[in-house]
Amino acid sequence: MFQVFRKYVAGKIALTEQQFDRIQSLCIIKKLRKKQYLLQEGDTWKYHAFIASGCLRTYSVDEKGLEHIISFAIENWWTGDKESLMLNQPSKYNIDAVEDSEVILFTDSNFQLICSEMPQFNDMVNMILQRSFVASQSRIHAAISYTADEKYLNFIDKYPGFTTRIPQSMIASYLGITPETLSRVRKLSAKK
Amino acid sequence: MFQVFRKYVAGKIALTEQQFDRIQSLCIIKKLRKKQYLLQEGDTWKYHAFIASGCLRTYSVDEKGLEHIISFAIENWWTGDKESLMLNQPSKYNIDAVEDSEVILFTDSNFQLICSEMPQFNDMVNMILQRSFVASQSRIHAAISYTADEKYLNFIDKYPGFTTRIPQSMIASYLGITPETLSRVRKLSAKK
DNA sequence: CGATTCTTTGAAAACAGTCAATCTGTGTGG
DNA sequence: CCACACAGATTGACTGTTTTCAAAGAATCG
Numbered sequence: 001m002f003q004v005f006r007k008y009v010a011g012k013i014a015l016t017e018q019q020f021d022r023i024q025s026l027c028i029i030k031k032l033r034k035k036q037y038l039l040q041e042g043d044t045w046k047y048h049a050f051i052a053s054g055c056l057r058t059y060s061v062d063e064k065g066l067e068h069i070i071s072f073a074i075e076n077w078w079t080g081d082k083e084s085l086m087l088n089q090p091s092k093y094n095i096d097a098v099e100d101s102e103v104i105l106f107t108d109s110n111f112q113l114i115c116s117e118m119p120q121f122n123d124m125v126n127m128i129l130q131r132s133f134v135a136s137q138s139r140i141h142a143a144i145s146y147t148a149d150e151k152y153l154n155f156i157d158k159y160p161g162f163t164t165r166i167p168q169s170m171i172a173s174y175l176g177i178t179p180e181t182l183s184r185v186r187k188l189s190a191k192k
Numbered sequence: 193m194f195q196v197f198r199k200y201v202a203g204k205i206a207l208t209e210q211q212f213d214r215i216q217s218l219c220i221i222k223k224l225r226k227k228q229y230l231l232q233e234g235d236t237w238k239y240h241a242f243i244a245s246g247c248l249r250t251y252s253v254d255e256k257g258l259e260h261i262i263s264f265a266i267e268n269w270w271t272g273d274k275e276s277l278m279l280n281q282p283s284k285y286n287i288d289a290v291e292d293s294e295v296i297l298f299t300d301s302n303f304q305l306i307c308s309e310m311p312q313f314n315d316m317v318n319m320i321l322q323r324s325f326v327a328s329q330s331r332i333h334a335a336i337s338y339t340a341d342e343k344y345l346n347f348i349d350k351y352p353g354f355t356t357r358i359p360q361s362m363i364a365s366y367l368g369i370t371p372e373t374l375s376r377v378r379k380l381s382a383k384k
Numbered sequence: 385c386g387a388t389t390c391t392t393t394g395a396a397a398a399c400a401g402t403c404a405a406t407c408t409g410t411g412t413g414g
Numbered sequence: 415c416c417a418c419a420c421a422g423a424t425t426g427a428c429t430g431t432t433t434t435c436a437a438a439g440a441a442t443c444g
Contacts, residue, residue: 062337069336070329070333071329082326082329083326083329083330086322126318126321129321129325130274131278133274133321133324133325133328134274134275134278136328136329137262137274137328138275139332140262140328140335141252141260141262143332143368144366144368145254145260145368148399148400167421168422168423169421169423174336177400177401178400179422179423180400180401180402180403180424180425181399181400181401182423183424184424184425186423187424339431359389360391361390369432370434371390372432372434373431373432373433374391375392375393376393379392379393
């Protein structure tokens with residue numbers, strides 16, 4: 001299980017056996033059943049979470065009870081609520097498992113410890129953050145520029161792996177459209 | 193002019209006179225007239241840009257010629273196209289001045305140099321990136337969850353300073369709605 | 385002051401959302 | 415193994431919001 005993370009890190013930076021052992025000693029391994037929460041609205045998020053297997057979603061629930069999915073994260077991705085962590089305030093979001101999942105958690109202090117002990121690790125984290133930021137920009141662009149069908153086509157083009165794993169209603173929520181609209185969009189685009 | 197940047201940095205980290213001089217020696221100061229481009233679609237972005245005064249926008253132009261504003265940046269903010277810079281590829285975006293502006297440019301290599309010579313500077317940059325990421329998440333949330341009028345109310349609440357400086361048509365573009373819709377939304381919300 | 389640009393307004397059309405019913409597939413318990 | 419229940423997806427009819435197009439009205443700048 002930790003091997004997944006090890007392999008992921010090894011693919012990005014060079015660390016010694018001892019360093020990997022050190023990291024392992026500072027992490028918490030957690031298994032989540034489908035639908036199980038990793039974070040609930042109102043709780044304060046304290047971790048950095050790496051997904052070894054499965055799929056999680058981060059979403060908010062509005063006054064009408066509608067869910068709005070901020071992000072999906074599958075194996076070899078990171079998740080969490082940076083806003084809650086940075087500002088040490090209750091989260092506006094929920095995170096739960098879309099499938100049975102395995103996550104590796106680092107408390108923020110342990111994570112900072114690793115970053116300071118291993119500069120390459122820190123650099124890796126910053127690189128990931130940069131990429132996350134670029135991905136966010138791209139999603140903003142799609143959200144403000146595209147029609148419903150363009151949003152969907154862009155999504156399946158960019159994240160082909162997700163389409164089969166994630167219920168359509170959740171993809172709709174991620175795209176900011178209703179499940180019914182997504183269904184109709186799919187029907188029309190299948191004609192081509 | 194460099195003083196603005198100096199003050200900004202001094203408010204976040206402690207640097208010596210010599211370090212500030214060093215930074216100054218590595219930057220390029222550039223004045224932009226209103227409407228002047230800092231980056232044009234197709235060019236590859238090579239810098240890190242700090243805005244000392246004025247206001248810039250980053251936007252894409254679609255096939256129909258419509259502009260979609262990805263971000264605004266005013267004094268004491270950073271701008272640029274991280275995607276183009278990171279991947280060393282032609283930009284999909286344009287950046288131009290909404291008002292006459294003064295920007296401080298660092299080539300990426302000079303910027304990395306400063307980051308490696310001054311670890312606090314590097315930490316500051318990472319902190320800014322984290323905040324930018326959190327702001328992006330928040331914008332995504334608004335874009336997929338809110339109606340036109342909620343988007344506008346959220347915007348003026350979050351960026352009250354922008355409302356007066358930026359033409360309404362640009363705010364509409366930033367929110368992903370038409371100028372006509374924004375005009376109507378404003379009329380209705382003024383009734384309260 | 386004139387010209388240009390931005391904003392507002394109106395009417396019609398397009399698009400996406402809502403509500404309700406039906407259909408499909410999956411998994412569970414009898 | 416079948417029947418049933420449940421969740422998710424689809425479909426239809428309708429409503430409501432937003433866009434589009436066009437024109438008129440402010441505001442701004444040289």
